Amino acid sequence: MKLLQAKLARYDAPQKAKALGVYPYFREIESDQDTEVIINGKKVLMFGSNSYLGLTNHPKIKEAAIAAIKKYGTGCAGSRFLNGTLDIHVELEKRLARFVGKEEAIIYSTGFQVNLGVISCLTGREDYIIWDELDHASIIEGRRLSFSTQLKFKHNDMASLEKVLKSCPEDKVKLIVVDGVFSMEGDVANLPEIVALAKKYNAAIYVDEAHGIGVFGRQGRGTCDHFGVAQDVDLIMGTFSKSFASLGGFVATDSITANYLRHNSRSYIFSASITPASTAAVSAALDIMESEPERIEHLWEMTHYALDGFRNMGCEIGNTSTPIIPLFIRDNNKTFRITRELFDEGVFVNPVVSPAVPSDSTLIRFSLMATHTKEQLDFALDKIQKCFKRYDLLK
Ligand code: PMP
Numbered sequence: 001m002k003l004l005q006a007k008l009a010r011y012d013a014p015q016k017a018k019a020l021g022v023y024p025y026f027r028e029i030e031s032d033q034d035t036e037v038i039i040n041g042k043k044v045l046m047f048g049s050n051s052y053l054g055l056t057n058h059p060k061i062k063e064a065a066i067a068a069i070k071k072y073g074t075g076c077a078g079s080r081f082l083n084g085t086l087d088i089h090v091e092l093e094k095r096l097a098r099f100v101g102k103e104e105a106i107i108y109s110t111g112f113q114v115n116l117g118v119i120s121c122l123t124g125r126e127d128y129i130i131w132d133e134l135d136h137a138s139i140i141e142g143r144r145l146s147f148s149t150q151l152k153f154k155h156n157d158m159a160s161l162e163k164v165l166k167s168c169p170e171d172k173v174k175l176i177v178v179d180g181v182f183s184m185e186g187d188v189a190n191l192p193e194i195v196a197l198a199k200k201y202n203a204a205i206y207v208d209e210a211h212g213i214g215v216f217g218r219q220g221r222g223t224c225d226h227f228g229v230a231q232d233v234d235l236i237m238g239t240f241s242k243s244f245a246s247l248g249g250f251v252a253t254d255s256i257t258a259n260y261l262r263h264n265s266r267s268y269i270f271s272a273s274i275t276p277a278s279t280a281a282v283s284a285a286l287d288i289m290e291s292e293p294e295r296i297e298h299l300w301e302m303t304h305y306a307l308d309g310f311r312n313m314g315c316e317i318g319n320t321s322t323p324i325i326p327l328f329i330r331d332n333n334k335t336f337r338i339t340r341e342l343f344d345e346g347v348f349v350n351p352v353v354s355p356a357v358p359s360d361s362t363l364i365r366f367s368l369m370a371t372h373t374k375e376q377l378d379f380a381l382d383k384i385q386k387c388f389k390r391y392d393l394l395k
Pocket of ligand 1: 110111112113115136138179208210211239240247248249
């Protein structure tokens with residue numbers, strides 16, 4: 001065996017989990033994905049999706065995607081920079097900029113590429129990135145690619161953020177980077193205080209709205225809109241892979257910053273543009289977000305119902321107040337076993353174990369969609385309560 005393969009063969013955690021029958025990844029879905037999916041020929045309730053508005057199967061969005069394929073074909077065959085810009089990309093960028101309250105928006109091929117290509121490109125050797133310790137992996141990769149000095153602050157802890165800001169030279173560029181809604185624990189960034197501190201220390205702010213758009217703010221414009229701080233935040237990023245029911249991502253900002261990114265951001269310039277179908281799907285999803293506010297209302301109704309249900313049964317759910325509900329297990333093996341048992345009972349949830357979170361913070365991530373019903377939630381809550389009781393996880 002070559003040295004490379006010999007080294008990689010020592011990584012056997014997946015095989016061990018498979019041998020125990022608790023391997024929870026790459027489960028193959030044989031149906032469309034809404035609140036019910038078919039896996040191994042069996043119907044299970046989906047509580048592991050990021051499609052917060054439940055739009056992935058919406059007939060108008062599917063029709064828009066098909067129409068775009070008919071007109072533009074299946075791919076763009078190049079990067080936006082060169083031959084890959086379509087009129088519908090530019091129209092969507094204008095709409096997204098207006099939607100989140102910024103001068104311009106730029107569409108990337110995924111949300112991951114936005115964080116990678118924007119954060120790394122904005123800051124250089126002399127500059128500082130100041131980041132929350134629970135920021136998403138793509139933010140971590142973006143900052144790692146930058147030559148800046150990178151300083152971490154304690155999760156959503158404003159005293160810790162101020163201490164870090166104070167330690168930076170006054171005349172150097174500082175960029176604070178946070179998730180609007182934190183992707184694993186479902187809590188919300190303290191944006192009003194972050195804005196106040198950024199003003200005091202002359203720092204710029206970047207907010208990842210992957211889990212905020214479609215959920216918070218007027219017509220789902222995100223947490224920056226919810227807190228009334230969109231004008232004070234310098235860059236707002238969003239993804240199309242969650243509430244927008246598509247694939248791709250964007251960053252919205254002022255014209256000066258947008259011009260710089262368009263000509264320097266490497267994951268934008270050196271990667272093909274998003275497909276016509278994905279682009280048209282996002283536009284159609286925006287139409288629905290703007291015209292059907294009842295979807296967001298129902299999402300929140302289901303969210304409050306689930307939060308009350310978990311709290312009443314004595315489940316540890318941390319500081320969440322959003323459709324992302326972490327059910328803390330704090331043990332890798334138990335998290336895998338419970339994920340499997342719930343799946344066998346007809347409930348699909350996602351395990352979150354180390355290294356995604358510290359090993360004493362492992363959890364099951366339970367997430368809601370606007371298409372869930374109370375009956376589906378009652379079913380899941382009952383199964384979870386019985387299972388967690390067996391593992392002595394209820395207070
Ligand atoms: N930011 C956050 C907070 C996310 O949760 C994700 C996706 N899990 C991304 C960025 C990346 O988005 P995409 O799926 O579009 O690559």
